[in-house]
Every structure is written in structure tokens, then in C-alpha cells.
Amino acid sequence: MSGTADQAVAAAFRESWGQIVATLIGATGDWDLAEESAQDAFTAALDAWSRHGVPDRPGAWLTSVARNRATDVLRRRALGVAKLREVAMAERDRDAEPAEPADVDEVAASGVPDDRLRLIFTCCHPALPLDAQVALTLRTLAGLSTAEIARAFLVPEPTMAQRLVRAKRKIRNAGIPYRVPPARLLPQRIKAVLGVLYLLFNEGYSATSGAELVRHELTAEAIRLARLLVTLMPEDCEAAGLLALMLMHDARQDARLNELGDLVTLEDQDRSRWDFGKITEAVAILKNAMQRARPGPYQIQAAIAACHATASDAADTDWGQIAALYERLADLLPSPVVELNRAVAVAMAGSPAAGLAIVDSLVQSRSLPDYRLLPAVRADLLRRLHRLDEAAVCYREALSLASTDSEQRFLLRRLRETTTPGPPGYT
Amino acid sequence: MRYMLMICDDESDSRGPLELVRAPEHVAWIDYLDRRGITFLDGARLRRSTDATTVRSRNGETLVSDGPFAETKEQVGGFALIECDHLDDAVEAAARHPFAAHGVVEVRPVWDE
Secondary structure, three states: OOHHHHHHHHHHHHHHHHHHHHHHHHHOOOHHHHHHHHHHHHHHHHHHHHHOOOOOHHHHHHHHHHHHHHHHHHOOOOOHHHHHHHHHHHHHHHHHOOOOOOOOHHHHHHOOOOOOHHHHHHOOOOOOOOHHHHHHHHHHHHOOOOHHHHHHOOOOOHHHHHHHHHHHHHHHOOOOOOOOOOOOOHHHHHHHHHHHHHHHHHHHHHHHOOOOHHHHHHHHHHHHHHHHHHHHHHOHHHHHHHHHHHHHHHHOHHHOEOOOOOOOOOOOOOOHHHHHHHHHHHHHHHHHHHHOOOOOOHHHHHHHHHHHOOOOOOHHHHHHHHHHHHHHHHOOOHHHHHHHHHHHHHHHOOOHHHHHHHHHHHHHHHOOOOOOOOHHHHHHHHOOOOOOHHHHHHHHHHHHHOOOHHHHHHHHHHHHHHOOOOOOOOO | EEEEEEEEEOOOOOOOOOHHHHHHHHHHHHHHHHHHOOOEEEEEOOOOHHHHHHEEEEEEEEEEEEEEOOOOOOEEEEEEEOOOOHHHHHHHHHOOOHHHHHHEEEEEEEOOO
16 A cells, blocks of 8 residues: 555655745745745655545645645745735635636636746746756656756755755745746747756766766656656747757657667667657657748758658668758857767768868867867778878877766777778778 | 846947937837836936046045946946846846846845845
8 A cells, every 4th residue: 555655655756846836826926835845745745645545536636735824834934924825815816716627628728827827937047057057947846856857967965955945046036926927028038948958958868977877867857857847848949959959869869878878870770679659759749840831940950860760771871862951050050069079971871081071170260179089080081081090190089088988998899990901891 | 026127238239228219129118117017116328438436535535546347348337227026027127128138237136134
């Protein structure tokens, strides 16, 4: 019985934490109180649900317990009188309508902004430093503990705690509003929210260093939050593009590392290990978004990922299409990293020499100093052109910049292949 | 809430206060504040940073030096004290200030207790 209750509380935590915190911030305006009351409600659920069984609507049960806790605390605070009235009023309003919306679609359809949307936009307010935006989003919306967030970003726990305290203080002192921005501000602000989610995902996905387990959690949270955003803002094509992009990367997660934990290039990945359920879902989401003809960087990146994810093998990949998509991306979002990717696509589309020319111009412009993938890509293109001595020099340079063990092992293997004479049969 | 907008630029705009208040872009800014229900509480144009004097008191001694506190490219050239609901309104007001187009505007909440 208690096992079932524990599972139910864990499931409710994933499902409802963000909603409860968001609702309580809306009702009380007090971020710390909202988190503490939500925490108390989950603690109470562990005991109550194992003794009396799991309620029919766990989210509603938890929300009302958390709300009562918050009301109690405010009642005890001498200056809490005015706020208490607000909570009581909010409660009355809520009683007049269904206590807890059955699902988020209903809320989106009703035109009443979901509290979680107000929370996302406030956490990702540009007046907060980026690292604080990320931390606040993980703490309040995803319910990760300060210790977990600190581990994920490799900073000491007190540092992360301080970061969260400062962010909440700034929200209060600077008067950052708890709201979904009005339409005229929305495009810029959505960009900031998507940026935070993608950063979260990449932090977990590329795992620049240790603590693997927590990092997988980051990718999962980023996808979950993107799903939420897409449900809450179904008209935003870029949010859908970002979700599709993350799903397509995530679908390849298991095939990216071999049994030794080493990096496997896209070309050499065992495609049967890709998660085709996720790929199919991502392609459908992307198709739906692109039909509205409001392209943006995330949709284009998702389209590139789709070219890879839907090819039956490396040779079957439509590299010409990918090179064209990178060109469009470079128009919207000029960046040397996009150029580097375009170089790879051009090379794979049949002209490694043309790809190498793009890479060389990047090297000359010094726009990517110490970027570990620049010498790695250059080495690979030289290898494909059978200029093995030059390739070896570049592999050595890439090795000196590699940051993870598995990346180093990969580069070492390539270096050995270029320096030991062998059958030049492969490309 | 009250916010102080500190208007900074590289001091390339040499217009004085009378000229500025009559300039159409400044008149338009005041109109904008009015329309948005943002109260303009106070404001002033400051003399150039070369006219600044920096004062410190250390161990009972007054140290006076010429020039501004910080030698930066952008110097405070004026301020506006406004009252509005929240930071987003203050940021929009700052973004529409004529000097924001070539300088920078620092938005600081007034410490109210």
C-alpha cells in the first residue's frame, strides 16, 4: 500500500509541482512561501495517502493542502492581513469554477493564461542573469532541489542557493511582474524562454563533464517544459520547432555512446538503437508547425535534425538539403558555428574540398578561437581528402582541446588511423 | 513603484535642458509616458562630466578631485524619476527615451520600505 502511495506522490510531484508553485505565487506573491507550502503538501501526502489511499484527483488535493498551509503562515504573520484577504478571495473565485482544470488544453482553450506560463516568463525575465533564469526555472517549475541543480551545473550547493536567493530578491525589489507579457513584448520574451530551455537541454545532452545521471534529468526536464509551453502556446511555431528539435536529438541519445561510453559519430551510429517513437512524434510536430509558414531558427534546426533522423543510413542522408538548410539558418542567425556545420554538410554532399575551404576561412577569421570542434572538423575533412599528415596535426590540436574522456578516446582512435598505414578503403 | 532612469551617453549630444525639452523627440517621450499612465515625477539634465567634482572623506581628510567617479565611455547626462506598476513598464519607458537610441539607460528601482 505504502509503495503505491510513494509512487503516486512521485507521479503527482512530476505532474503537479510546477502548477502548485505557480498558483501559490499568483495567490500570495511570495516565492519562498509558495515553494515551502508546496513542499509541505507533498510531505503531508506521503503520510495521508498511505493511510487513506490516493485521492481521485491528487493535483487538486495537493493544491488545496498547499493553499491551506500558505494561508496558515500568512495568518501567523502580523502583516499578512491584506494578502490573506487575497488568498481567501482567490479561493472563493476558484470554488465558483472547477477547482482544478482537468487538463491544460482546457485552460489554453479557455483563454485564461495558465499560472505556469506566468511562472516561466517571470523566471526567464531578461532582467535576471541567465544562470539565475535557468536555476529558477528548474527549482520552481521542475521541482529540482537546490542540491540537484548545483550538481547539474557543477557549482557548490551554497553558491546555487545564493544564486536562487538573489534572483528571488531581484524579482521582488526590481518589481519584475508575475505575468505573461502583452502581445507587443511577446516575440522577444518567448525567444528568451526558448533560449533557457534549449540551454537546459544542451547542458544535459552534450555533458561537457561528469555527473551523467543528473544531466539526463536536465534533458528530460527541458523536453517536459517545452511540451508544456507548446500546449500552453499552441500558436507559437518556434516553441513547437524547439520541442521537435529536442525530441530528435533525444531519440539518438542511446546510440551516441558505445558500450565503453565513447562517442559514436552520427555516421557510425547503430540506427536500430534510435527511438523511432520520438522521431515520428518530432516529425509530426515539426510538420504541423512548418505548415503555418512562420519559419525560425528552431524550426530550421529541427528540419536539419529530421533529415538525419529519417535517413535509413549515413549514405542515404540528403546532405544537399542539409547544406541548404544551414544556409537559411545562417541568414537568420549568422554564427561561425553554423558556418562550421554548413562546411560539414557541403563536404558530405560530395565536395570535401569546398567544405574545407569554408573551414579554412573560419580558421583565418579567428572567429572560433579554441573551439574544440574546429580542428576536429578540419581533421576529418583532411582525412576524407586523404591528406593524412595534415589531418594528424589537426587531430593532435583537437585532442589538446577535448574536454571529456570519451571525446579524447574518439580523437585518439582517429589519430591512430591517420598515422598507421592501413587500407584506404573507407571514407 | 518608483524607478530612476539614469540617462547615459558618450556626451556627443551637447544640447542643454531648454533645447532638449522643446525637441520633438523629447516632447513625444513625455506624451508617451502620459498615454501609458506613467507618472514623470522629476528629471534633470546634468552638465558634462568634465564639470564634475569627486569628493571622498578619509581619516578626517577631504579628498577632492576633478572629473567623474568612473572613467568610462558612457557618462550620466541626466535622469528621470518615474512612477509605474512594474519593471516591464519602466523598461519600455527607458527603451523609448531618445537617448536610448545612441546611449544607455540604467533602470534602478527606488529603495522604498
